[in-house]
Amino acid sequence: MILNDIFKIVVVSSVLFYGNKAQSDQTCNSSLLLLEDQFSASSEYNTKNNASAARPGGDGWSASSGGMYEYLKLDLKSVWEITSMDVQGSSIGWYPRTFRISYSSDGYAWTGYNTRLSDDSLGELFDRKGTITSVTFDPTIKARYIAVNPVTNHGYASLRIELYGCQSTDASTQVFTNVRNGIEVDTTWIPSQSPILIDSPVAIRSTTVLTVQAGVNVIFTTKSARLDVYGTLSVEGIEGLAATFSSNHPVLSAKSKWEGVIQGAGGSVNMTHARIRQALVGIQGNGSRVKLAYSEIHSCEYGVRLSGGIARTMTVGKGNNHSGRTILQAHADSGRWNGINLYSEEITMNNMDLFGTQKFISVHGTNTDIIFQNCNMTDEVLQNLIYADMLNGNLTISVKNSSVNSRSSAVFIKANDTRNVDIEMIGSQFSSRSYVTELLESRTRYDLRSVNVNISNCSMYSSGYKILSLLSCSSHLAGTITGSNFSSYY
Incomplete structure (x- = not known):
């Protein structure tokens, strides 16, 4: 090394x-x-x-x-x-x-x-x-x-x-490792060097691997500090001992204290048992080489921002509690509380817990496929599981074996140049203080060509007066509902 x-x-x-x-x-x-x-x-x-x-x-x-x-x-x-x-x-x-x-x-x-x-x-x-x-x-x-x-x-x-x-009888020994220039050779950060202090942009060069071991704290001390990944960032936390990427601000809910982890051209980000917090954007990149497992992102203006690329998997994890799942949190107090800001074509989320985010996924750009599997998204702050008001193209949404509890519409779509919408809900539970699914068309010259909604073995509850609200959304509306329960407060 x-x-x-x-x-x-x-x-x-x-x-x-x-x-x-x-x-x-x-x-x-x-x-x-x-x-x-x-x-x-x-x-x-x-x-x-x-x-x-x-x-x-x-x-x-x-x-x-x-x-x-x-x-x-x-x-x-x-x-x-x-x-x-x-x-x-x-x-x-x-x-x-x-x-x-x-x-x-x-x-x-x-x-x-x-x-x-x-x-x-x-x-x-x-x-x-x-x-x-x-x-x-x-x-x-x-x-x-x-x-x-x-x-x-x-x-x-x-x-x-x-x-x-x-x-205390514990000795007050402090170790600091300052990193000021790029990572140009394969490097491993180990706990005895922790915390790793970064006060400016640091780049992992192409063909170079930076390995961050369990228990290492990588601390960004200025708002302009960030980690640019053109090579490979491999974070190897273990259960009960995460590797942490954070600022030195003592209020853990404070956001935008550093820029975040940025996946550059050709870069790969692989994180297991990692914790990212207090950034402007926790992770941003094209998503084609971004893998998170058993990790936690919170107190960021945006948890994840992906653009370009195809067929990316956001999380892979197992288990039924926080220690065995990926947790995405925003914990913002104002503005557009987005967990994931999506400009890409496909995103799959497995075994994810969501907390403290107003709009879990905010969809922009062209054709988009969104898949949730075995996810738990229940929080009093959550307004929309998916919020699509700037989408141009087709939108496909699949929610399987998941639980969603939102303050407003679980799925909110405001058509701009959205042509076709397909929504599939299987084996999931939805509850909302408003509508469970609401499709709205903006007053533009574009029309939704088709809307297909298929619901199977789901439970849906609304404290409002509508379960599904489809307002002047298309000249072609089709769908099936089987084996599901619907109930409303009214």
Whole structure:
């Protein structure tokens, strides 16, 4: 293995006691004495309510907005075991209604905290319980850095916090590997080099293979940073130990913090047990050589953007839970929440879970075939499984042995120059607060030539007053319904 233009920095922190020593090693619940220089924040409302005002007895930190990406960060200067935390608002009267906690040993790779009752990719969402909200950490947190993200707020994001715990016996050793130029020879990134820090575009040259092993964190530290793949990117995570591609932002729901993984001409992307988050576009390319298995994409403006090419398979996986499936999440708070932005001819999705995306697939361009098999797409945010309003050509949709729960139409088609539409639904369950399937024609000079809808052994429920809505969609409408159940609230 040759590391070209890669620099490795090892920093071993001295043990500094910024908190009171625990009264007993068995209790580990002493209040930490936090100093002003240990606090930083995403923004500050004024000098009185700056970051260090979040210390116990202070006026409390207040951000310059009530946005969901504000955060307060603490540097404990060495590794501590944190057993609990008290959270309250600021003297202004603002306070968090809900909040998340993340932690890090190196200040670059962040992990969302979950109690044993939660497995949220972003970290467990804690609710305010009163003037002071006490959180007991089970399991405890062992880290040097702690960040608290007020997600929803009364007023602007505001915090006062008190930490309890004791000095950890774990050494605070930090290893950084900076990658600044292209990957020109076959290279393997291993956990002892992690995190891998990238602050600019890095290209994997043609005929070159970059292998990323399980447990490696690849951290992109600027918005312009990205990974361009002209050779082969092989990500070899294992169950329970993913390889992560992320930014260094402590709020895991923050998106567009780096550009993403970009498949260039001739490039191949193969990912198993991978995690991609906080990018503008998680993965973009022509899709003909993109393979995801047992992976997770979330907190991106667009999860996947594919254009050109033919017959591509997005995911291959097995199992009935998150650990054995591919998970696609957007977790956007505004705009067009697209999981997959599709400009290509065929996409097949197997064993996929979808969360936090308003429009799972947004279809553009020419003739498109979309196939879902053994997928679970149920989330209160989901409005449309497929949203096609800019399609020119023919559209074929097949949903087999899947479950879809949407706020609006499971399939929404607004014909532009869409000529023929074929929809096949087999062995699947659909539920919607509106129509299950709605086909609409835009007022253009183009007409849908034919619409064919075939439904077999499905269950469909609408809380609206229509199950299938086909509005002036075609001069030729055909279809069959067999072995299926339909029900409506009205």
